[in-house]
Structures are given as structure tokens and as C-alpha cells.
Amino acid sequence: MIYDISRLLNANTPTWPGDTPFSYDLTWSQEETGSVNVGQITTSCHTATHVDAPFHFKSNGMTIEQLPLDIFVGPALVVDVSTKGEITVNDFEDIDFTNVRRVLLKTETWTGDEFPTQIPIIDPELGPFLLENGIELLGVDLPSVDPLDSKTLDTHHSLLKSGVHILEGLRLSNVAPGEYRLTALPLNIEGADGSPVRAILEDDTQA
Template sequence: MTDPAPALAALPGRDRPLKIWDISPAVDEHSEVFPGDTAYSQQLHFSLSPDCPVNVNRITLSPHTGAHADAPLHYASGEPAIGAVDLLPYLGPCRVIHCLDGGPLVEPAHIAHALDLLPARVLLRTARVASQSWASFSAISPGTLALLATKNIVLVGIDTPSVDAANSQDLPCHHLLLRHGLRVLENLVLNDVPEGDYELIALPLKLMRVDASPVRAILRELP
């Protein structure tokens, strides 16, 4: 798992560099995926040698590996693939809201303390140590997502594998995302990220026929 300790990024004209938090888990053969989904694998395709000037790997993985952005195509046929969605929701001011130890679902009462002057992006930290495991995790209640949708947000993120419960078959939160035109990030690592406002940068790849994309998600301290 990626070390959540902040890095420093220089910004022209500032005496003090801005802090950066890497909120992406490591991606390798240990990455968990939904049971039955494609596990990560890697092979050396070209190998550095006297006859070859480079190493080049071949990788196989689910687009839902690690920190990732779901496309509307993931939960509704005929909707846009991830390469066709607007990038604006994945870049800009966001708020990390702590809703720790809340149980299997994040309910409206767990986030009520942090909704004033809400920026357009919300990341929910549900665990003291982020879980990338499908064995046990917190999801979002439909009531909470419906409440957030009234706040004119464009994106919601969470530090667990899904906004819906692992055993959900009707995926109510995913369909609320579709209804309200919201984008989503899942599998974030928010360990030790203080509650508060940041700049989010988490751009998906331009995969034109795919239902999701891994992202390298970071938070940057606001100037």
C-alpha cells in the first residue's frame, strides 16, 4: 500500500512548497479485485540484453484495479465509456470528510458535520487504515449519496472497493450516480489525510471502450 505521508511540490512564487498526499494504493500481483474479476499479472515481453536496448512489460489487469474511476458504462449499457467522460470532475477543489467507524454504510449523520460550503468534490474516509479487501468494507447508503447530490457536487470518492455493498445486486448508489450525473473514485487510500479541503488530481486514462480506468490519485494542499 502506498505510503500516505505527504510529499512536497514547489510552486513558483511561494516561499513554502505545497504538500502532496499520494492517495493511490500500490498496483501489483497483491492487488485485490472483485471476486472473479481479472487479477493483475505481468510478464517481461522485451528483455534488456545485447540484442535488445530496453525492458518492456506486458500487463493484464481489470480496469477496476487499485484507485480507479468508474464510467457510466460500468452500470448502464449505452452510457459513455471512461475515455469519453469530461475530465473536469477529476481535477479541482475537494473535501475529505472523516466518517470513521461508522459501520457497513456511511449514513447522512456521519457526514453532517462537514457539509457547509462544500466544494464540488467529496472524498469519504471510512477507515483508520484503508481496506482494499472485498471481505469487509464500508459502502455509502443511498440516502447519503442523495444528500450529497443536493449539494451540487460533481464527484464522490471513497477509501473502499465500492460505493455499494459487496453483496449488492441492484447497485443503488451506482444508479444514483448515473441519475445525478456524478463521477466516482473507489479504492482510495486516505490514511492519515486530515479532514479538510484540498485540490484533487485523479485523471483516468483515455480508454475509449472501457467501463473504468485506474488513476494515480493525489491530493495537493490548497495555496
């Protein structure tokens, strides 16, 4: 079974306040060309479901096309932290990270079509903890791994220092906690600070 865990892109897609909203328009219609419809899109690199490149928050960091693709494909563990206002290492005491490289946090905070005004705090200490447990990707169903008003982006920097890549804006409401196969490949955009992705989870245990 395949779960689409990406947010829909259209004119109503919530965008970080002040950032470039998503739009799709026909450049040429089939009636105009006599053969095809040709469209164009405009969007922030951080609208809806997306990967953050280190360059997003560190000027000498890797850009999106430089990231290793194997990070974004493979087994992933969905962890339910929906009752937590602050997510710390203590919330993972009973989690077995054996053979796990990718962790997706289900907070259930951003379930509607409006941009959230408040999100759970992710403790920056989670970075070293994930490093110790061999985790190389953290995904969240939030627009950011840091507080919405943060300027220092402590959790972003902690994850980067710990070698943990960031996947944001997931849609996990219909996904139960457990193990899946993730595919969430960023576009091959030279020099970009991030990229939209079409993220899916595959569950081989269900028909």
C-alpha cells in the same frame, strides 16, 4: 505537500474475487533487444484505485473516455466517517459544502493488503443529497460504493441519476480531513467501463 492516495499495483494487489488480477511482465529485456526493456500489463479496469464509468453498471451509459476531465481535477474535501457502519446524509449535517464539487470519504475500512470482506453501507439517498449540494464526484477508500454482494447497485445508480461520478479504491489512511486539490485522471481508453488512476492530493498549507 503531495499525498499519493492510490494503491500500489503489483502481483499482490487485492482484486475483486473472480476478476482479472494485475500483472506486469517484461515482453522483451534489454539483453534481448540490445537497447530497451519493454513491459506489458494485464488488469481489470476496477483493480485498486479506479474510476467507474457509467457504462460499468448501465449498458447505455458513458464510457470512460467520454467523461469530463474537469471532474477529476480540483478542490476536494476529505470527510472522516471512520466510525460509521452506515453512511447517511445525517453524517454531513455540520459540513460546509460551499464551493465544494468533490467529496472523498475516509472510512478506514480497507487499510491492509487483503480484499475486505465487509464494508460500510453508503445510503443511496446520498445521491440526491450530493446533487442538492453541488457535488459532482464522490471518492471512497472502498472497492465499491455498494455492498460487496449487491446485484442492484442502488448507490451506483443513485449517484449516476444525481450526476455524481465515482472514484473508488482510494488510500486515505495518512490524510487528515480537510480541503485539498485532487488529481485523479482516468486513462483515455475507448469504450472502457472504468480505468485505473494515479490519484494524488495536494495540500498547499504545508511546506
